[in-house]
Amino acid sequence: MSAPDETIPLLTPDELAAWTGGLWEGAAVPVRGVSQKGREVPRGGIYVALRGERHDGHDFVAQAAGQGAAAAMVRGDWHGDAAGLPLLRVADTRAALLAAAAGYRRTWAGFVAGITGSVGKTTTKELIAACFRAAGPTAATRGNLNNDVGLPLSLLAAPRHMTRGIFEIGTNHPGEIAPLAHVLQPDAAVVTAVGPVHLEHFGTLAAIADEKAALLRAVPAVGFVVLDADGAAFDELRRQSAARVVTVSLTRTDAQYLGRVLDVWTGEVEVRQCTSGRRVVLTSGLAGRHHATNLLLAVALACEAGVPLDALSGALRGLERPPMRWQTLCAHGWTVINDAYNASPVSMAGALETFAAMPGPGAARRVVVLGDMLELGADEEALHRAVGRTAAQGPWQTLVCAGRRAGWIADEAVAAGYPAHQVWRYADAVAAAADARCWTRPGDTVLVKASRGVGLERVASALLATGAEEAEASNPSHAR
Numbered sequence: 001m002s003a004p005d006e007t008i009p010l011l012t013p014d015e016l017a018a019w020t021g022g023l024w025e026g027a028a029v030p031v032r033g034v035s036q037k038g039r040e041v042p043r044g045g046i047y048v049a050l051r052g053e054r055h056d057g058h059d060f061v062a063q064a065a066g067q068g069a070a071a072a073m074v075r076g077d078w079h080g081d082a083a084g085l086p087l088l089r090v091a092d093t094r095a096a097l098l099a100a101a102a103g104y105r106r107t108w109a110g111f112v113a114g115i116t117g118s119v120g121k122t123t124t125k126e127l128i129a130a131c132f133r134a135a136g137p138t139a140a141t142r143g144n145l146n147n148d149v150g151l152p153l154s155l156l157a158a159p160r161h162m163t164r165g166i167f168e169i170g171t172n173h174p175g176e177i178a179p180l181a182h183v184l185q186p187d188a189a190v191v192t193a194v195g196p197v198h199l200e201h202f203g204t205l206a207a208i209a210d211e212k213a214a215l216l217r218a219v220p221a222v223g224f225v226v227l228d229a230d231g232a233a234f235d236e237l238r239r240q241s242a243a244r245v246v247t248v249s250l251t252r253t254d255a256q257y258l259g260r261v262l263d264v265w266t267g268e269v270e271v272r273q274c275t276s277g278r279r280v281v282l283t284s285g286l287a288g289r290h291h292a293t294n295l296l297l298a299v300a301l302a303c304e305a306g307v308p309l310d311a312l313s314g315a316l317r318g319l320e321r322p323p324m325r326w327q328t329l330c331a332h333g334w335t336v337i338n339d340a341y342n343a344s345p346v347s348m349a350g351a352l353e354t355f356a357a358m359p360g361p362g363a364a365r366r367v368v369v370l371g372d373m374l375e376l377g378a379d380e381e382a383l384h385r386a387v388g389r390t391a392a393q394g395p396w397q398t399l400v401c402a403g404r405r406a407g408w409i410a411d412e413a414v415a416a417g418y419p420a421h422q423v424w425r426y427a428d429a430v431a432a433a434a435d436a437r438c439w440t441r442p443g444d445t446v447l448v449k450a451s452r453g454v455g456l457e458r459v460a461s462a463l464l465a466t467g468a469e470e471a472e473a474s475n476p477s478h479a480r
Helices: 013-020 057-066 093-105 121-133 150-156 177-184 205-217 234-239 289-304 345-356 377-392 406-415 429-434 457-474
Strands: 023-025 046-048 071-075 087-090 111-116 138-140 164-168 188-191 224-228 244-249 257-263 268-273 278-283 327-331 334-338 366-371 398-402 423-426 445-449
Touching (some): 013 023, 013 071, 013 087, 071 093, 087 093, 111 121, 111 205, 121 138, 150 177, 224 234, 224 289, 244 289, 257 289, 268 289, 377 406, 406 423, 445 457
Parallel strands (some): 071 087, 111 164, 111 188, 188 224, 224 244, 334 445, 398 423
Antiparallel strands (some): 023 087, 257 268, 268 278
């Protein structure tokens, strides 16, 4: 087995016991790394046995030991096979994981910011992290691990002596952000766009805005928050912050950071810092005006956190985009834009607007594949129909709708004037993927977007596989 990764912070037994209120059983040693997955626990790390809806992590303690774990955190009343591991016994492992992260957070001296919002959190977090790294060691949420398990795991993986950190907080039910913000103890916060997401659980847009504002309320008066002055919830969010409010805008002239989109497709934006009068042109490689706003939010946070504006010029080179978020894949004549990680009315509108503005050869066909938006509650039909009206105005030659709710998109698009013979309807992503040869052809550029639960990435995979088959069939060297 490999040696423990020394880039992972070292946590002592005494610290873990003090933070969690737990008691050690066995010869405890310092650990490097924390995981709730028995097969992925780092060598020399501690395995946290969490009970989920479908499994109990205590069943995998022995597996974690086999992977090289140095200890396990378990419930106080558990008496299963520990495979010789020292055990940190706690009242509740999920609560203890949060408590450990909160305790570890209190040992930091660096600047810590939190980010939330209905859409764009992970992408904006990556932009902020890139900007922070221009000025020193930076910690950030791993991927989009932003819930009551993901946040503490990200915090416990961060170096103690980082200069700056940016951590993402998500929610799909009321009351989830406040306890996570309490653990994070942010010095600053950013809220991306607020829109009708998870309405099934929140009921109203005002309730969603109030939930997001829980992160702002956690920022002390000596800190600051960064908000989009163009956002629909701006006034409500601003009222809920006791800290200084820093504003950004693509349209107004009274914000502290102003942006001018130079190229909507490459994400080239001129940013002006109004307090200093300085300007910088940055290119994120992220298409769409919504990403220009996300870039502005990132720049404002970085600069207010002490990163010089001039240092940002090269910060975005090699920016890593999260998968399935406007992921452009080209193969064998097809161009597929896989934006199927998630979808909401706000992100659907942004994707369609961006796709409509995409440059390309005049003869190239564009195809839009849309699926259901989930968790929209009583307003789901009206919100899907609104997407249909937007889709009807686009320059695409084909509209494919997959899913029961996406049927409303198709109906409304036709009602708004989109040619009915150019609309393809499917019960689900599997059916749309199986029929891909019927509604697409080589040379097409295809946008694929839906909520994550729909699995519309199957369509993107099917298109690329179709392209490979077409290329092989047309290659004489493969002829039978």
